[in-house]
Amino acid sequence: xxxxxxxxxxxxxxxxxxxxxxxxxxxxxxxxxxxxxxxxxxxxxxxxxxxxxxxxxxxxxxxxxxxxxxxxxxxxxxxxxxxxxxxxxxxxxxxxxxxxxxxxxxxxxxxxxxxxxxxxxxxxxxxxxxxxxxxxxxxxxxxxxxxxxxxxxxxxxxxxxxxxxxxxxxxxxxxxxxxxxxxxxxxxxxxxxxxxxxxxxxxxxxxxxxxxxxxxxxxxxxxxxxxxxxxxxxxxxxxxxxxxxxxxxxxxxxxxxxxxxxxx
Numbered sequence: 001x002x003x004x005x006x007x008x009x010x011x012x013x014x015x016x017x018x019x020x021x022x023x024x025x026x027x028x029x030x031x032x033x034x035x036x037x038x039x040x041x042x043x044x045x046x047x048x049x050x051x052x053x054x055x056x057x058x059x060x061x062x063x064x065x066x067x068x069x070x071x072x073x074x075x076x077x078x079x080x081x082x083x084x085x086x087x088x089x090x091x092x093x094x095x096x097x098x099x100x101x102x103x104x105x106x107x108x109x110x111x112x113x114x115x116x117x118x119x120x121x122x123x124x125x126x127x128x129x130x131x132x133x134x135x136x137x138x139x140x141x142x143x144x145x146x147x148x149x150x151x152x153x154x155x156x157x158x159x160x161x162x163x164x165x166x167x168x169x170x171x172x173x174x175x176x177x178x179x180x181x182x183x184x185x186x187x188x189x190x191x192x193x194x195x196x197x198x199x200x201x202x203x204x205x206x207x208x209x210x211x212x213x214x215x216x217x218x219x220x221x222x223x224x225x226x227x228x229x230x231x232x233x234x235x236x237x238x239x240x241x242x243x244x245x246x247x248x249x250x251x252x253x254x255x256x257x258x259x260x261x262x263x264x
Contacts, residue, residue: 006060006106007114007129013056014102017049018120021087021102024048033094043094046070049086053104057082064106069212081107085212088117089188103190105215115219117194126194128223134197143226143247144199149257152202152250153181155192162208168261175257189243193217196245197224203246203254207231207262211238221245231255231262 024045033043050070058064065077068084082104087093089100098121106114113130126141128134134141146152154176159166177183184201186192190213192204197220218228218237229235230242233255237243242262246254 001108001113003113003129003131007116007127007132009060010057010104010106010114010116011125011127013053013060014104014116014118015125016056017052017086018102018118020052021045021049021093021100022120025093025096028094028096030094043090045093046087046090047072049102050084053084053086053102054082057084057104061106067211069210079109083107083211083215085190085216088190088213089186092187097187099186099188099191101188101190101194103212103216105219107215112215112219112222115216115223117190117216117220119188119191119194124194126197126217126220128197128220132223134220134224136194136198141198141224143197143221143224144202145249146202146247147249149176149180149250149253151181153184153200154254155184155186155195155201155204157187157189157192157206157209158185159208165207165262172257172261175260179257189213190217193221193245196226196247197221199247203244203250205231205244205254205258207242209241209243214238214243218243218245227251229255231258233259 047070050072054073061080064080065075066073066082085103088103093100102118104116115128117126195201196204227248228245230237230240
């Protein structure tokens with residue numbers, strides 16, 4: 001498998017979906033929004049963008065399966081599976097906020113080999129492939145070199161439907177806000193991870209994320225020299241739905257804060 005060549009083709013497909021989303025954003029009618037659950041929004045834009053991705057990616061690897069947010073297809077591949085979020089940051093999109101992205105990962109035998117995150121409004125294409133580095137618009141990127149929480153800018157996401165752990169989260173925010181440069185909540189986990197990969201953020205943490213939210217971005221972080229783990233510090237972050245991505249230098253200190261509030 002030529003992963004670099006395959007990734008190049010995937011970039012074109014992701015850009016095609018991103019161009020569709022950008023065009024629709026110009027005259028989007030919020031009356032066309034649907035609710036999948038509490039504060040869980042979707043529109044025809046999400047669904048059509050997913051169809052664009054699925055149809056074109058299926059041509060690249062006819063034997064591949066798909067794990068998609070909008071479930072426009074149900075197919076399990078024996079070796080290859082695409083994990084897709086056609087519009088990560090739907091709430092931002094619907095409200096006219098400019099941070100949202102397309103996220104596509106390819107898994108081979110259960111392991112990531114390609115990750116692509118396209119931040120649409122800044123036209124920033126983040127990607128990584130097996131055997132290569134991590135890239136932003138064809139330039140190699142690396143995680144930051146900061147090694148103290150006191151010097152970091154951190155990213156997170158807020159609970160929007162499962163509020164059971166909200167008290168722990170707020171207590172963690174209080175501790176971190178007093179001990180770092182700041183906390184940011186952009187509204188697209190895929191973009192948060194891409195920003196860790198290129199050093200804009202030093203770490204990102206959130207819980208209750210799905211595979212399509214994080215599969216591509218997490219792989220880009222890893223290929224950029226970062227680490228991705230769960231709140232216990234072990235490697236499994238998709239099934240546990242707990243994710244901490246760091247620059248590999250603030251792991252122990254940040255895990256200490258997280259475990260104080262989440263691990264009993």
